[in-house]
Amino acid sequence: MTTTSYSSLPSDVADRLRGIELPDPLGFGRLMAPVMSIAYHRDGAWETPRLTGLDPLPLAPHTQALHYGQAIFEGMKAYRNLGTAFPGSPSMLFRPYEHARRFNRSATRLGMPELDERVFVHALEELVTALEPLVPGQQGQSLYLRPTMFGSTADLSVVPSTEFCFLVLATPSDAFFTAPISAWIERHYSRAGAGGTGAVKAAGNYAASFAAAAPLRENGFHQLLWLDAVEHTHLEEFTAMNVFVRRGERLVTPPLSDTILAGITRDSLLGLGPSLGLRMDEEPINVHELTDAIRAGEDIEVFGCGTGAVVAPVELIGDESGLRLPLPARSTALRLRETLLDIQHGLTSAPEGWQWPVNALPDTPQA
Template identity: 40%
Template sequence: MNHLVNDIEVIKSKATKIHDVDFDNLAFGKVYTDHMLECNFKNGKWEEPKVVPYQPIILDPSAKIFHYGQSVFEGMKAYKDNNDDVWLFRPVDNFKRLNISSKRLAMPELPEAYFMEGLKTLLQVDKDWIPKKEGSSLYVRPFVFASGKGFHASPADEYKFIIACAPSGAYFAGKIKVLIEEKYSRSANGGVGYAKAGGNYAGQFYPTQLAIEKGYNQVIWTDDVNHENIEEAGAMNIFIRINDTLITAPTSDRILDGITRKSIIAIAEDKGIPVEVRTIKVHEVVEAAKNGSLKEMFGAGTAAVVSPISGFGYKDKDFSLPELENNYASYLKKRITDIQTNKAEDPFGWRYKV
């Protein structure tokens, strides 16, 4: 069914909070813009989206989000270039993945027009909130959750789709030290690991806390059966460079189809960097660290884009990575951010003007 969007209704906030914000010192995702997009699913269909003032959500205590965890989200960024034009990066991929996640949790899929036109309208209304400082952006969080009532363990009959935005500075600073997980799992075959479901992240927090107590910043997730395969880095996809080859795990039931991941693979291949998408064993990485062929490891995701790893721990041993002047991580991060911020040509057609 085609969904045609008339002009999306905009209800402006009575006053702006923008003058209270220190745009030179933005924490990640802590300050929110004046408006949000809201859309309700009732009586078997999505109602027209609206842009409304950013405000609390009122829910019944029996709303199924609280009891059965039907909640999915996306992470995106909007950028402003030197001409004050506003850009998104591969937004249709985010829309498609949101619906893939929703379907896995038995939630209704959104019409593309509601997502894209709603997003564009919201960004036009809150355009002044998009920071221009190097490394900064407007973080955009679309999410869908069960608002329908009832204690019965079944899918809800009502849902909310919201897009909220937060001007943010650079996400990660510096390199991180990680611990290869030997006990806990992020996801399992046949599970919801490939969906951006809120519960996936809740389940990561405790093992990550344990790693932090041991002096690490983050966890490298391994497979749920034998913990022999490298899968993800914290809430990011992971890339490993052995000699000059860049290796990353294939997507599966367990591994998120990361948009930054796909972009890195395409840029690396375009640059002539050898890329292998394959299962990578923990013992292979440990052996490469011992013989000096392990050159780089880094996480890839929307928030940090690329997050370099300085070393890893495994079975009570620590391994350091070399400091390389011409490293892939810096090159790939700059290449992506230059495309995102309209500082470079976009041969891939990823940049989307709002």
């Protein structure tokens, strides 16, 4: 790791960063960066986000978000710049303005104030710049970023909060899944219903999946594969990823609705697929037709995609009935993963706005 001078940072922030070393192996979320960005919304306006130490927050026991779940988050990453197109920028954000827009859609759905997209992105840039030595250098690794907003008013009234806290946390990490995964078809619980919060990153969406995930641990599976809430016949998404199915040269993902999250990685793969000779379609995927086709030996791949996982091939599909269907084909998923990582690390060109270089501090040596 480079030896860095932090003279351009506040002294309390700089002190937190001295002597920090990356763990080996990185894992996912093993080391929280000791610095975060924070801002409060009071009296109808946002403060300017500022860097501060990663310390406990002063929350009253009757803080609104703790009781009524008015909380949202984003998942995104800063990558080491391994290319030559952006000299002087050791790190890269991936599609930060798309994440800002999705963050605001989540805020609107939960009755929370939007944050100016430029302020959102600047808070990311400032934090990543300060944490530049914690951005790992191997392809596929990243500084995972967690922008978060929650209602911070201390009030038990069942009304929207009037004060809010915005945070950006960071943790140097490997991809969430570094090997092929197994998928468990969830046939009873539903991830989201029409008109609910399934299309946004509401914190409660994830808490609601925890009880359903018990069979994963008991049977050695990695991710729940959710079906629609009405008939339980069509794929929706994984708990932490969107889903794609390849049959021949055709790549299909369920169409967006108010029960499916508009994944940034999902959208990126839809844009990249044609350049790899794939026909990309958005249409419903019947779970019975899919499992029958796998049993019949068709050329099929299933994979998940998301910020944390990038692209995660599925090697086994199962359920409570004893269904166990191996999926040996994974070449398309791996090719898409490699293509996307090359873009995220600045090794190849990308559509405008996808690659967002982050400059180093004036006194930060280049890695």
